[in-house]
Amino acid sequence: MAQSLIDLLRETHPDAIVSTPGHRGDEVVVVRREQLVDVCRFLKEDPRTDLKLLAQIAGVDLLTYATEATGGGALASIEVPAYDLERKRPVEPRYQVAYNLGSVVKKHRLRLRLELRSDDMKIPTVTGIWRTADWWERYIYDMFGVEFVGHPNLTRIMMYPEFQGFPLRKDYPVRKRQPLVPELDFPDLVRGPGPGPGGAGVPMSQTHVGRANVDPDAYD
């Protein structure tokens, strides 16, 4: 059903489509970043497509994708990040952002996908087309650090403003913590070493990055 959408899109925006890696009727269109807004506006407003529902914007980090697929797996270490960026060059394009669109009336759906290089993580915003894109784009910014150009209020939506880094990137240390209030430090066999790069023995309040950024007046 969505194949007809792709054919339509090929007719109207032939330059915008990079590829269509669909699988079993779950159709995906990889679009160019420059034509994203045009494509989105067309898909929403044209009566043949009628994709008025933006169900989700999702982010993907492909940094460890190849090793995980071959059974290597991400290193879940306390001190070492899951992937050592210094030693191995990241795959490019490293990030993907997917827009899951749907039409309630026409009962079809389509996924737009953007591929992003890690040195140029900017996407034009689609908040002018779907209002719900506002929070979804803040979510992607919060978790992956993708910058949405033209977004009215691009701030963190889930994590606190003092948080540093982007937690769903694969190179974020798995057990790194950034507490807001000083935490008691005590040895604990069950929970293992305390969270953070210091591990056991180092007071957690000193090891955490977030502590240095907390404004003491904001949280008494």
Added chain:
Amino acid sequence: MSRLPVLKPEGNVPESQHLPPEESLPVLLTRSDEALGFFERKLSGALGWARANSLFQYPFVTACCGMEYMSVMAGRYDLARFGAEYPRFTPRQADLLMIVGTINVKQTPVLKRVYEQMTEPKWVMAFGVCASSGGFYDNYATTQGADRVIPVDVYVPGCPPRPEQVLDGLKILQEKIRSQRHQLHTVEKSREIEDADEEKKKRFLGKWLNR
């Protein structure tokens, strides 16, 4: 009733009110000391009885354990049978802070403020594994147990805990409250006794060190 070892009874009683350990008490007490000690035990018992059987709770409900908390409060399991009758929705009127659910890092300032707003004496129950240890949320956003931020008296494991477990935890907490002692007067050791103690300790250590 002692099914489980109850931890140190001094719990949340401030440092100034701690009784000295038994062995450091002078052996010979005057009649006045004995009378005071008797009165102290009776008063401690009465206070403990009153406090243990009228626990006003503040439910700090953040996650799915809240369903189980409702079940505990409602008619079938009925926490009110054990004196924990009223949930108070202001921490200023509550004795028992029940941390029901996951505490994430963003919530810890709130939790800490709620705890500090409670009046003494106060007790804390960690309800479920998330409040006890972070549970399976071993990630960037979750505090690994509420006891990293505030002191906790009773841990109730389970994901979520059965209501019976919560009732059991409450009874253990009541046992702890009942066994707390409240000091009426300070027992000061005379200078000679202190010196004698020091000397005894030195002799004991010396025996081992010289070997």
